[in-house]
Amino acid sequence: MQRRTFIAALPAAALLPAMAQAQTGTRGTPGAQGAQGPGQGGAPQPATAAEAPLPPVWEAGQDRFIRPDVHAGDRPVGASFASRTAAYGLNGAAGTAHPLATQAGIDILKRGGSAVDAAIAINACLGFLEPTSSGIGGDAYAMIWDPKLKKVVGLAGSGKSPRGLSLETVRARAKNGALPALGALSVSVPGAVDAWWTMHQRYGRLPWAELFQPAIGHAEAGAPVPDIIAYYIRRSLAAFRRPGNGLEEVANALRTYGLADGKGPALGQVFRNSDLARTYRAIAAGGRDAFYQGDLARTVDRYFKRIGGWLRYEDLAAHRSEWIEPNRTDYRGTTVHALGANTQGLATLQMLNILERFDLKGAGFQSALSIHLQAEAKRLAYEDRARYYADPHFAKQPVEWLISKDYAAERAKLIRPDRILTPVYPGQAPSRGDTTYFSCADKDGLMVSMIQSNFRGMGSGLVADGLGFMFQDRGQLFSLKDGHPNIYAPGKRPFQTIIPGFATRGGDPWMSFGVMGGDMQPQGQTQIIVNRVDYGLEIQSAGDSPRWHHEGSSQSMGEDSPGLGATGLLRLESGVPLATRQRLAEIGWTIGDPDGGFGRYECVEHRMDGPTRVYAAASEMRADGCALAY
Template identity: 85%
Template sequence: MHRRSFLAAVPGVVLLPGSAFAEAQQTGAGVAGSQGAPGPGQGGAATPATPALPKRWVAGTDRFLRPDVAAGDRPVGASFASRTAAYGLNGAAGTAHPLATQAGIDMLRRGGSAVDAAIAINACLGFLEPTSSGIGGDAYAMIWDPKQRKVVGLAGSGVSPRGLDLATVQSRARGGALPPLGAVTVSVPGAVDAWWTLHKRYGRLPWAQLFEPAIAHAEAGAPVPDIIAYYIRRSMAAFRRPGAGIEETANALRTYGLADGKGPATGQIFRNPDLARTYCAIAQGGRDAFYDGDIARTIDRYFRRIGGWLRFEDLAAHRSEWIEPHRTAYRGVDVHALGANTQGIATLQMLNILETFDLGDEGFQSPSSIHLQAEAKRLAYEDRARFYADPHFSKVPVEWLISKEYARQRAKLIRRDRILDPVYPGQAPSRGDTTYFSCADKDGMMVSMIQSNFRGMGSGLVADGLGFMFQDRGQLFSLKDGHPNVYAPGKRPFQTIIPGFATRGSDPWMSFGVMGGDMQPQGQTQIIVNRVDYGLEIQSAGDAPRWHHEGSSQSMGEDGPGMGPRGLLRLETGVPAATRQSLADIGWTIGEPDGGFGRYECVEHRMDGGTRVYAAASEMRADGCALAY
């Protein structure tokens, strides 16, 4: 597909008469809010003026906020795009850290498969981006298998400790949900076994070779980029907070806090020799070194010491699971999603609902387009809260949920001039901070992989001398009796992490993902809509301003209180002011941008005659980059 100019119909900042933006232009005043957006409950009304706009970026501050200044002008492509996609013939990778992307490309140049590159990338990110990933967490992948010519899926999700019962979990609840930190939220880490399982089927390079870049970086150290440094510091502050509920914090502060326990400054060199030693053990001993060897015994001793529940036997019993992805057709594109215990099918539900509307005719970034997308989200997420769970414990009516007929029924509930209120899940028929990366190789294999410790850096717990934090994924269990996702020993919690994949006809098209908790299906849907309905290419589809709706029903501790029955619709600053005002006029409560709009990576497959071409994209919301060769 040729790049083309795409100029937004409304500029990123429109000076409405009487608006705070207009006042700022006339008086030199600033705009209230983190990025000049209306605050929660303000419904898009003008906000009071604040002190004069800053003249320069003050050293030591995280942001330089100038809502009156837009990005520079690119001579081609979308006016809001940050860069051009990277193009190559032999392979591509996009990750949230440049050094991880380079490691993936290096494995491809050595003759490795896309799976080899993905494992090397993930190992690097566990050191380079500990705010979103690490071997204390889970992993999911979708792979385009060029020999089978199909998308295959892998679930690397661990279960809750078998020695932790529901009564004990309920005794630790806060406000009806599990706390965000501490041992009660820890489940078996699935990432290392997922890597091993993928490598056994698709790897070409020796297992130990895949860990060489990560070990070298962890030993020598690497400067920490802006966003990662910011989130490490926030996590360290949360762990040190009185009443955080973490059984032991000394290990986490020693591993990630640097000399003062507060975390690295931007550009400061960070080292993790403990993680380097752990990686060396895994490189030499494979997955058994982690689940059935000295690492597992160290983990067992640690949790016994602090009064936690994870045990050697839980680790030894863990195995990843090959699963068949679900899919739906959307205007000539097949979009694939993992079921299992993830929220993956929410993307399919949203797209099925939106297919009943002509979004292309509504217009890019128009009020009606965003309204329809947000309402589709609200409908799908009611089902998410009611039905999604570990299918080994509960019968999840997936085929009904992702059916076109059910989507047509749900779409009829949406009104263009008002917000659906109240919104309920469907009636099922009776029957028995995350990292994402994508890479592709010279033989056509493409890997869409996502890996996470869940909220922030994880539980706050780091086992003695191992150099990684355990996930707090267990917080997403429900504590409601009879709910499909209610806590049980040896059960997988509901998962937010989902890789994305799209095919066209019998060919792969996009290996993509959008990181960030409940934002992930919302972000994936926006990427597909931007590409299919609005014709954006791979880079501008991710750079386009996003919306994020919060406050749907759920039984987990994911959203904060005070959202109201309709929730909160957050809009990035780049959403046209006229669109923002129109959405407020029909009743949406507009929230300030808070950085929670996800982070996107994508590799696109295309053919030029008989030659394969890859395009790779990253975005400005993360510290990463995309490369191809």
């Protein structure tokens, strides 16, 4: 019989001391709830409680209702903060940010499709179901476990800036020394459709056209909009309607996403997009050429000419995705893979290399020391990110040096356990945002880790006439500083925040995973690896565990983060122990309230039970999605 506790009619002040005291116990920690570290007897205990607990932040009547000191749970086994058990199956698995997209992927797998077929169907569905984070107006990256090659292969589906847009024009039209978030100036070639096609040519099993049928059906029939997606659509449309925002035209976006009142769907309201369904039908019938060289490309060309933009038919026709070799590092026996190219993937590897120099398990799960060390590793890695990461076709990157163990050892020496490092500078090389992530796997062992995005706030705000999708604003991440490796140039790929994750053990696949959310992505990926490797959490609780998020590092545009001071802002999610918050403040961190920007995680794990392959799939509570396996 399970015990139940009922507390009624007590003021919040009366509950706080008891809540603080509860933080001193073992309940709610991985070790107390039965999670085992690799070869260990359980996770370390959290820090003791603070004498003066942090008061709750009440936002009743607003978008959120927050109690920083409380994280609900009470599961009888495992970590109490885990929202559910991972989904297990023998034949295939998928985790996405929308249940209907997950179901579409599973249906494709059951019909004999490969994991790549499922990934394409999922991404097409998400372009309709989750337009706040994805769509064919954006770019895509993937890491794929190839069971025949027994290795991870990478695909970069990143589009270039328009060839007819010069640096001089960009500088003349820039706002406050940077490319604007909205409007045609920040639009680059969408790479997603060609990425799908390139993957399908190598790994697809089902006919190309079949992969679009689930998305077409949903777009025509409509689908009720879940909570988080409704919130972000309405917030984005409000920004698009704001006077003086730089948008060349807004009518198409409001007509496509705004419904009758132009404000966007509310929770549970049915949303349809017949324009996108027609666009998908054209791509299904004509392949990638329909998008990049056919009537769709000509429509895009006419639209940008009409509004005074720069993207042209020739830019689309010249686009091609690239197969690339992922970079990797070893972290305590786990090989973590990351894409380089023009992404921030190297930051995850740099952070892990630095953290390997410290005993995080001994520091304690959710302790101030553990979070302090991770956040300092982030600050060091992100200064290098701002200094060196760019399109390798335009700027030579010192990749081997950046992810070397020797360099990590040098950087680790800068970190002090009892105080925050300030200021933080990039290392000296030797001479010479909105996103969706999804993961799926098939019965033959093919696994896909894929991420796709229109970038910030749904994208540029621009929707070509009758096409039903928004163009990305990824060009906003170009620098305008002379000499910076990421400086804008025509026909150049901008710095990208989107990064899929993959981890192997002993030469075999282990995890296909990702954490959506702009600058949060390397921070989130690092926390997932630390939670699994150092603290022994299984894949669901590793994602549900309370997170930290540091803001304030130098940016890829060559600028500091404005208004956040020398050390930036360390946001701590609800559920981080009160004593941890207090100690981090004592060390010198400026602690910020939770803001919903802690990323959104999906994962598929591969394991062998004797001769039998077993998949586990996880989808966390911070998104509207789900994970399924069969």
